[in-house]
Amino acid sequence: MGNAFKVAKxxxxxxxxxxxxxxxxxxxxxxxxxxxxxxxxxxxSDNQAKxxxxxxxxxxxxxxxxxxxxxxxxxxxxxxxxxxxxEKEAMEQLKTVExxxxxxxxxxxxxxGIIPVYSSEEINSSFMDQEVQFLIGxxxxxxxxxxxxxxxxxxxxSKDLVFKEANGATxxxxxxxxxxxxxxxxxxxxxxxxxxxxxxxxxxxxxIFTSASQEKKDKVAExxxxxxxxxxxxxxxxxxxxxxxxxxxxxxxxxxxPIATWKFDIPVxxxxxxxELILYVAxxxxxxxxxxxxxxxxGATMSDMTTAGNFQGxxxxxxxxxxxxxxxxxxxxxxxxxxxxTYIPFSAPGVLLLRLTMLEEWPWIEILIALALLLVSxxxxxxLAGKIFKVxxxxxxxxxxxxxxxxWIRA
Amino acid sequence: METVLKVEKLRKSFKxxxxxxxxxxxxxxxxxxxxxxxxxxGKSTTIRNIMGIMYPDAGSIQFQGYKDIPRNKIGYLPEERxxxxxxxxxxxxxxxxxxxxYPLKKARERALVYLKKFDLEGKDKVSVEELSKGMGQKVQxxxxxxxxxxxxxxxxxxxxxxxxxxxxxKQEMRSLAAGGTAxxxxxxxxxxxxxxxxxxxxxxxxxxxxxxxxxDVKREYxxxxxxxxxxxxxxxxQGLPEVQRVEQKEDTSILYLSKDVQIASxxxxxxxxxxxxxxxxxxxxxxxIFIDIATDRNLLKEEGVVHG
Numbered sequence: 001m002g003n004a005f006k007v008a009k010x011x012x013x014x015x016x017x018x019x020x021x022x023x024x025x026x027x028x029x030x031x032x033x034x035x036x037x038x039x040x041x042x043x044x045s046d047n048q049a050k051x052x053x054x055x056x057x058x059x060x061x062x063x064x065x066x067x068x069x070x071x072x073x074x075x076x077x078x079x080x081x082x083x084x085x086x087e088k089e090a091m092e093q094l095k096t097v098e099x100x101x102x103x104x105x106x107x108x109x110x111x112x113g114i115i116p117v118y119s120s121e122e123i124n125s126s127f128m129d130q131e132v133q134f135l136i137g138x139x140x141x142x143x144x145x146x147x148x149x150x151x152x153x154x155x156x157x158s159k160d161l162v163f164k165e166a167n168g169a170t171x172x173x174x175x176x177x178x179x180x181x182x183x184x185x186x187x188x189x190x191x192x193x194x195x196x197x198x199x200x201x202x203x204x205x206x207x208i209f210t211s212a213s214q215e216k217k218d219k220v221a222e223x224x225x226x227x228x229x230x231x232x233x234x235x236x237x238x239x240x241x242x243x244x245x246x247x248x249x250x251x252x253x254x255x256x257x258p259i260a261t262w263k264f265d266i267p268v269x270x271x272x273x274x275x276e277l278i279l280y281v282a283x284x285x286x287x288x289x290x291x292x293x294x295x296x297x298x299g300a301t302m303s304d305m306t307t308a309g310n311f312q313g314x315x316x317x318x319x320x321x322x323x324x325x326x327x328x329x330x331x332x333x334x335x336x337x338x339x340x341x342t343y344i345p346f347s348a349p350g351v352l353l354l355r356l357t358m359l360e361e362w363p364w365i366e367i368l369i370a371l372a373l374l375l376v377s378x379x380x381x382x383x384l385a386g387k388i389f390k391v392x393x394x395x396x397x398x399x400x401x402x403x404x405x406x407x408w409i410r411a
Numbered sequence: 412m413e414t415v416l417k418v419e420k421l422r423k424s425f426k427x428x429x430x431x432x433x434x435x436x437x438x439x440x441x442x443x444x445x446x447x448x449x450x451x452x453g454k455s456t457t458i459r460n461i462m463g464i465m466y467p468d469a470g471s472i473q474f475q476g477y478k479d480i481p482r483n484k485i486g487y488l489p490e491e492r493x494x495x496x497x498x499x500x501x502x503x504x505x506x507x508x509x510x511x512x513y514p515l516k517k518a519r520e521r522a523l524v525y526l527k528k529f530d531l532e533g534k535d536k537v538s539v540e541e542l543s544k545g546m547g548q549k550v551q552x553x554x555x556x557x558x559x560x561x562x563x564x565x566x567x568x569x570x571x572x573x574x575x576x577x578x579x580x581k582q583e584m585r586s587l588a589a590g591g592t593a594x595x596x597x598x599x600x601x602x603x604x605x606x607x608x609x610x611x612x613x614x615x616x617x618x619x620x621x622x623x624x625x626x627d628v629k630r631e632y633x634x635x636x637x638x639x640x641x642x643x644x645x646x647x648x649q650g651l652p653e654v655q656r657v658e659q660k661e662d663t664s665i666l667y668l669s670k671d672v673q674i675a676s677x678x679x680x681x682x683x684x685x686x687x688x689x690x691x692x693x694x695x696x697x698x699x700i701f702i703d704i705a706t707d708r709n710l711l712k713e714e715g716v717v718h719g
Contacts, residue, residue, distance in 0.1 A: 003510065010506050018497050219493030223554065226462050226487035227510035394464065394491075 003228040007236020011211065012243050021207075025248055028203075029255040053099050053124050053131075056083040056090070060106040066138040076131050077124070090118050098122040103132070110143055189260075191357030194280030196252050198349055201245030201288040202319050205295050208241045209316070212299025212393065221393045230390040238292045245288065279367075280353060286371070287349030289378045291319055297385030300392030301400035311402045322350025333358040342370045345377035384409055412439040414475075415562050415593035416461065421470035423456055423617075430456050431617045434470070438562065438593045443584060445608035446597040447701060453617040454597040455490050458566050461595075462487055474562070483511040486560030490567045490597075492551050494539045500526070501535040504554055513558035525553040529579060545576050552580060556587065563587060564595045569603055581607060601698040611697075615704050633694040635674060637666040641686035648685075653677055662688075667695070 015021040055071075055078050057064055064082060071078045083102065085093070090102040101119040109115045117132060124131075144154055215221045224233055298315045325347055328337030333355045341351030348370045356362060391408045392400055400408075414437045421434040431453050438444045446454050459465040461472055463480055474480045494503055501522060508518035526532055529549040539547065548571060556563060565584075569577050584607065588594050598604050604611065611628060613621040621628055634655075639648075640663050648657045648664055653672040658665045668677070674692055 006506075006509055010509075013502075014495065014498055017502075214496075217493075218496055219489075219491045220495055222459075222464060222489035222491055223487065223494075223507065223551065224510070225464050226485065226489070227482050227507070229463075 003232040004235035004239060007224075007228060007233055008238075008240035008243065011237055011240030015207070015240075015244055016247070021244075025251055028248070029252050033255055033259070052077050052079050053101065053127055054079045054081065054097075056081050056085075056100070056102045058083050058085070058102070058104045058106070061110065061139070061142055063105060063138055063142050066142075067135055070134055070138055071131075074131070074134055076134075078131075087116065087118065094118055094120045099124060101127060101132075103135075105139070110139070110146070115139070188357050190274055190277040190280050191353055193253070193277065194284045195350075195353055196256065197246070197249045197281060198284035198287050198353065200248035200252055201242060201284065202291055204241045204245035204248055205288060205291045205319075207244065208237055208292055209295040209299040211237060211241070212296050212389070213302045216300070216302075216393060216395070225394070230393060231386055233393070234296050234386060234389045237296055238289070241292065242285075242288060276356070280356070283349045283352055283371075283374075286374045286378055290345060290349075290374065290381055293378065293381035293385040294318065297381070297388040297392075300389040301395075301405055312399070318346045321347040322354075325351045326354065329354050330358070334363070339366065342366055343373060345374050348374050387411065412441065414438070415440050416595065417471075417473040417476075418457070418461065419471045419473075421457065421460060421472070422468045423453075423460060423465065424468055429617055431460070431467070434614065434617070434619060436612045436619075436622060438595045440561075440593050441588055441591045442609040443588050443594045443596055443607055445604045445611040446595065446614060447599065447601065447604060447611055447697075448597075448614040448620075449599060449701070449704075452614045454614060455566055456617075457614070458487075458489075458564055458595070458597060461564065483513070483558065484561045486555040486558065486563040488551055488555040488563075488565045488568055490570075492548075494547060494550060496540040497538060499536050499538050500531070500542075500550055503539060504535075504550070504557060507554045508557050511558040511560075518557055521557055521559075522553065525557065528583070529553065529576075544571055545573060548572060549576065549579075552583075556583070556592075560592065562593045562595065566597045567599070568596065569598060569600055577603065599701075601696065601701050605697045613701070613704065620704055621700075629694065629697075631670075632700055633696065634670050635668045635672055635692055636695055637668060638689075638691045638693075639664050639666065639685070639687055640689040643686055647682075651682075652680065 053076070057067060057080065059067075059082060064080075068080055071080060083090075085102075087102075087104060090104075094100060094102070098120050099122060101117055101123060104116045104118075117128070119128065141154065215224075221233075228236070294315060298312050302312055321344065322341065325337060325341035328335065329341060329351055332338060338351060338355050341347045342355065352367065352370055356367075387409050388400075388405055391411075392405075416438040418437070419435050421431050422429070423431040434453070434457055436444070436446075446457060448454050456465065460467045461480070462485070463482070471478065472480065474484070501519070504522045505515055505518055508522075509515060523535065526535055529552075531546060531549060534542075534546075539550070542550065552565075552568065555565070563584075568580055568584075572580065581603070584594055584596070588609075596604070596608060605625070608625055610624050611621065612619065621632065623631075642662050643659075643664055645657060645659050645664075648654065648659075648666060651666065653669045654666050655669050656667045658667075678692075
């Protein structure tokens with residue numbers, strides 16, 4: 001084991017001194033951050049440019065200012081103009097424009113109680129359903145004022161009536177709601193944390209793959225193997241790249257936590273250190289070990305990244321298996337697909353992490369079965385990888401075929 | 412002298428084909444022992460079995476009388492060799508020394524001394540990928556001796572080296588041997604081996620062909636040959652005493668003489684009618700023995716010289 005740690009230390013140091021690794025280390029989070037900012041910028045400007053609804057108001061009642069304030073108060077995405085055109089002219093105009101509406105406020109409308117609104121064919125879907133309805137308030141007030149109510153009466157009438165149950169249980173309801181929201185964050189934060197760890201160590205697991213095949217390409221394996229056993233070399237690589245993955249995770253979190261704190265205004269650390277975190281991190285580490293064994297084994301069968309055969313390519317795709325389950329799991333965290341994903345060792349860490357953050361009641365039996373499956377497959381794949389690595393790492397100049405690999409495994 | 416490495420009845424098969432058959436030899440303290448043989452004869456396989464990189468099907472390997480091979484007491488320069496690309500020279504030397512449990516401080520000092528010795532002074536911070544092939548090989552050689560091994564195994568150490576570097580390697584190997592290091596050297600460059608080794612083991616098709624002291628081997632196998640330039644009748648030459656065989660190509664004839672020939676008297680007794688433009692007498696070199704064996708001509712064997 002001592003030798004394995006020497007190898008691990010070396011792999012760690014070697015990469016930490018390597019410029020391209022260092023650049024990648026910081027570039028990945030920066031890029032992800034950049035894309036987030038960029039997409040939110042694009043999204044924002046899209047909303048403003050495209051979806052701004054132009055509202056023309058023919059105001060004979062003198063409520064234009066009140067309407068403007070109401071729109072502002074409710075943060076409608078409106079551009080309000082006064083207009084003096086007739087209803088007919090408005091209809092003509094609307095044929096040629098989009099996202100535009102004409103509202104005619106006159107005494108006739110007040111009297112009949114129906115305010116005519118003409119809108120273009122294309123218009124923000126929430127405009128008629130929700131936004132315009134908010135204008136009823138100020139107009140109603142005006143109506144009441146015209147009827148000669150005093151200020152006091154006015155206040156009393158315009159006050160909204162609400163039905164509210166008056167027992168103890170409901171009085172707590174709003175508080176409950178808040179708690180539920182917080183609970184949500186509470187379970188998401190450790191899950192996201194473990195997700196980041198899983199993702200970073202899987203990324204660095206990919207480096208193992210390169211490292212193992214590079215070892216062959218540089219023909220350095222035999223020199224190293226004159227001092228350590230193949231098993232120690234393999235373990236060393238797995239441990240070393242695990243540490244590198246942790247560094248990547250720390251860098252990720254170094255970017256992520258301040259941003260999460262600032263953007264969502266949540267006490268990340270308070271939510272982070274909960275008992276669930278232990279299970280999450282354990283899942284992430286088991287997932288890493290499984291992929292690391294897979295990569296180190298397959299990497300040793302290849303002389304060169306560029307000549308990866310179909311077989312090796314398929315294996316490389318396995319870490320992306322959890323992504324297949326993301327849709328179904330989000331739709332139904334307790335459903336059939338979620339369960340299937342939980343029982344496939346290669347997707348289990350990702351799927352379980354996702355499910356556990358979403359489910360309020362943890363399916364303990366499923367978790368235990370999945371953990372057991374995961375442990376067994378980690379053990380099994382480590383064994384197999386060891387066998388493949390031992391022979392493969394010394395096979396220079398050509399890729400191993402699946403048949404050959406099968407023979408090594410049986411040997 | 413003290414035996415450092417003892418290989419006994421080594422056998423190894425790949426895919427049903429026997430690569431090594433009953434290979435037995437010893438390497439002693441302070442000697443240079445060479446394994447010779449054409450490509451594919453089984454040299455590297457033998458060495459890999461010694462290094463524990465492969466496991467023999469049968470036979471035993473003992474290091475100073477123990478079956479456990481202490482890897483930190485062995486230095487190894489494999490035939491298939493290289494270094495990590497994107498690291499500097501000192502780092503990789505120290506890493507390899509660390510893997511051999513050699514104290515780091517001492518390793519650093521020795522590394523600097525050796526880098527200087529091999530004309531690589533001041534290159535300790537240079538990245539491996541900037542080195543030429545020869546320089547890389549020097550670094551690998553340094554890595555294999557940095558931890559003061561008791562047994563040094565060098566698989567084709569001279570391949571790809573220029574004559575100047577070859578000389579450096581040879582000097583260093585000699586001084587290591589003089590200092591008590593047992594050296595096992597594999598090569599197919601006979602001339603280099605001939606001037607370096609104390610004993611040799613020639614292997615062909617996974618089997619021992621010749622094993623013994625270099626001088627004995629030479630005395631036993633390397634008979635005299637006489638090369639004559641001039642137009643001569645083959646039958647006349649074949650009729651000369653002590654001539655075992657004649658090879659004739661245009662006007663050059665090579666006469667292979669028998670083992671016990673007295674050169675001076677043999678020369679005196681050459682008939683007058685032989686046309687001699689040039690004449691030279693020398694021993695059959697290891698090179699010729701080697702080629703003879705490697706090409707399966709086995710001419711020497713026909714004459715019963717090779718003791719199987």
